[in-house]
Amino acid sequence: MKLLFLILILFAQLSFAQDGDSGTLEQSNTASEDSGRIEDEISGFNVDQTITRTGHDFARYMSEYRNLNYPDSDYNLTIQERPSARWGNLIWITYNDKTVFRRFISPSTNNIREMAEQASQMIHEMVLQEKVREAFTDHFDLGKDEL
Incomplete structure (x- = not known):
């Protein structure tokens, strides 16, 4: 009798675990689909992949300028550095x-903020020109990897 009771409890736990797992799988699939759509809409970031303090300052000043002057920008930038x-x-x-911007910054440079602001202005103009060029380019017969 005890053995039968233990088997029934074990069977109930297994069936409950399977029901719970399928529910969590369905929830995780819908959550990943939703997050994929949300990620497609997230834009306007500056990704800081710099190493030194000079690089971090440049990226910070550029982000500040971009957030203040171009708050509706919908493109992402990656800032990289090689000391x-x-x-x-x-x-x-x-x-x-x-690569839309490339420059050496000497260690004695004091105008990092001005350089970052000029870079931000130049890059914003280049990105707008690129978007206009893409809008007028006819490439319906090309694959995504051929663009």
């Missing part, structure tokens, strides 16, 4: 896997 003891810091910014 060099001889030349200073090479900073480059990419948009859609294309």
